Amino acid sequence: MKNTIAERILDFLKNFPPFDALTHDQLFAIASQVKVLYLEKDSFVFRQNEELHDSFYVVKDGAVGVFRGTKLVDECDEGDIFGLRAVIRKDHYLLDAKTIEESILYSISSKLLEDIINNNPKANQFLIASFATNTRNPYSNEDKGTLFANEAILKPETSAFTEVQSAKYSKNPIVCNTQISIKEASLIMSQNKVGSIIITEDKLPIGIITDKDLRNKIATGLHSITEDVEAIMSSPVITFPENISVAEAQIAMLKNDISHLCITRDGTIHSELIGILSEHDIIVIHGNNPSVLIKEIKRATTAKSLKFIREKAQELLKGYLKQNIPISFVSKIISAINDAITKRVIDLSIAELDKQPPVGFAWLAIGSQGRKEQLLYTDQDNALVYEDGIEETKTKAYFLKLAKAVNDKLAIVGFELCPANMMASNPKWCLSVSDWQSQFTNWITHPNEDKMMLCNIFFDYNIVYGKPSLVSQMSDSIFQAIDNYTIFLNFMGRNALKNPPPLSFFRSFLVEDTGEHKDQFDIKSRAIMPLVDAARVIILSHNVKDFNSTIARYQKLIELEPQNKELYESCIYAFRILLRFRTKQGLKHGDSGRYIDVKNLSKSNKLKLKGCFKPIKDIQELLNVRFKLSQIL
């Protein structure tokens, strides 16, 4: 029986998580059981300590504020779910929910919710995640392992192929209609210098002619060039969606004994043609895998050729992100490529100077590159350390010259010169071991805001080239100085609290703790850096060396403080999501991905980001307590 109202409700719900993860039938079952409520502004949906309703709520129109006492905890707008925690916990309400505008709400029975939980793992994970972000104490045992929208959700469902890299297809394929002659079609192919032409009808691909068809069917005299293209075209065509992997494409070509695949909007022959993938494209892609790239880097003799390789790496990165390859894996590969490029550039520069380094040295990546968390093209951040020796002035001059050559070459490759001059060619950051040591000691024993910023950058170093023992000596001095001057950690901890995360999203705004609304979100300073800074200060307080990436630091902390395992795990998850998010943003807009326009965020991305705010709040709370920051603030 037709049910127009339920269909309309379904059309609304299907745009929002977790409903988007449900099948049409599951969602229809829910939509046809919805109760629609209309509430005037300032009406309570439920109140603190009120007995549990048998349903949870979705905002259809209007907005609902969730309050703890008078303090706003969250604002829900169209498509947001609330009242879920109590339903899952089967507990009375901990918060007030009150309309802050005139609102229409969908109330969905908790019985139906249970059915979803039992039958749809993806929706289940979402529900648990979104409910965990509302719990008072998410580290309790009850929530174990269910804290966060686990990155596992992001991984491809089944990845039977090792080559999951997205195949890069040619957009704007050359097409013609069915009425033209073979000769005309061949002329179009010649003009466009392509080996194939797709015959379309209403933008749908219905056949294809390739060079091979012309050879086998025309040159042999089987057909005349005046016949219609339909006479010789291969039909139907083999179609795939645009995110086809290299492996899938290869298999499809082998299986069907063809050299071209049509890429259509939804992957079927009944949707619009958007591109073509040829065997040749596949061969090109094969040249674009990490091990080939690293080999090419080692053989490169000019900065220009390295630039070309780095561009290929960028394509690789896009493919990885599209395929939802785990971000820790992606960053390892991209860092390995960046390191290899830097090494090659150093070798080339030394050769150019025509003089071997007078003493041992090490080239350091610092800041986000030192943490191996930089996926996009970015400014250079580097430093150089060399062995103490007798001819200090001469030695320094050599390394400054070398560093200048390296910095310039890296700029050609595409790593722009650092505007703040945090580079090895700056005499301040090209020092002997003992100079670095005294500099670090000075920063630690006489901290101020500027020095703290430098610590945050220079303490995250990673050796790219040279003698590891030098770096180890630097680290020793840092820990020694901190040991003698532990108050430094309190300063560092305070510094890590500079930027609390925002509260939530509301329509096209970011909601601040103060209730203020903003339309841009600085994902770097408000979400990523707080996690990075917290990991750094806590790991330093444990006196452990050689953990210079944020994820590795949190992993080490889980080992060191098993009691805080849940918190650190949630930080790792949040960090991965944020890093992936920023990288995707950056690739999309061709920038650093730092500022996110809240207006253009999808609901699910808002929810995903919002889920990251909670661990940040919690880790900042831990810093506050551990370093007794409320006392020194």
Add this chain to the structure above:
Amino acid sequence: MGWFKRHIYPDFYNAYAETFTHPNNSLDTTRFVVFDTETTGLQPKTDKILSIGCVAITNGAIDVADSFERYIIQTQFNADTVKIHGILKNGTIVKINQHDAIIQFLDYIKNAVLVAHHAAFDVAMINQALKQMALPKLKNKVIDTGQLYKKTKYVKNQKHYSLDALCHLFNITMHDRHTASGDAYLTAILFLKLSALLKTKKNRELKLRDF
């Protein structure tokens, strides 16, 4: 005791009439059924019902599970109105004959308070169908959202109070306009809004007789 004193009605009608024997005056337990009919034209005497859409409101909430949507097989067809309601004579939607539709409708509405926009027309259409079946008129209390709107005195001298105009005025997103169920749903939202408005105006809980 003549034949005119007491008619013999079919069981379904008796079951419907039976629901009225226990009057219910409490607003909390009152079931409202918001309904709309799509018809071949505006003349109850000559035009036919194409479809009936209903949704119930209980306890202040529109209960989607308690809804009713039927399309009726046409013997008469008016091509002019197809462009409004979009129901083709031989479309793909499952249709039943009017007789069955009315039986099911009575079984669905029971003693609910009927709500419709410009209710007189929709009620007349149903009554006409009942008459063809030799049955008396609907026994239900009827609320017209157009009249209810006038009672709220929301805007003075407002002349137009078509469903379109009121949806616009009350910021109700219009979907599925000119399908019986779609219009019934919009009317239901309008009814909730008007009730809230009336309650604010009277500054007390509403009673059934306020409508």
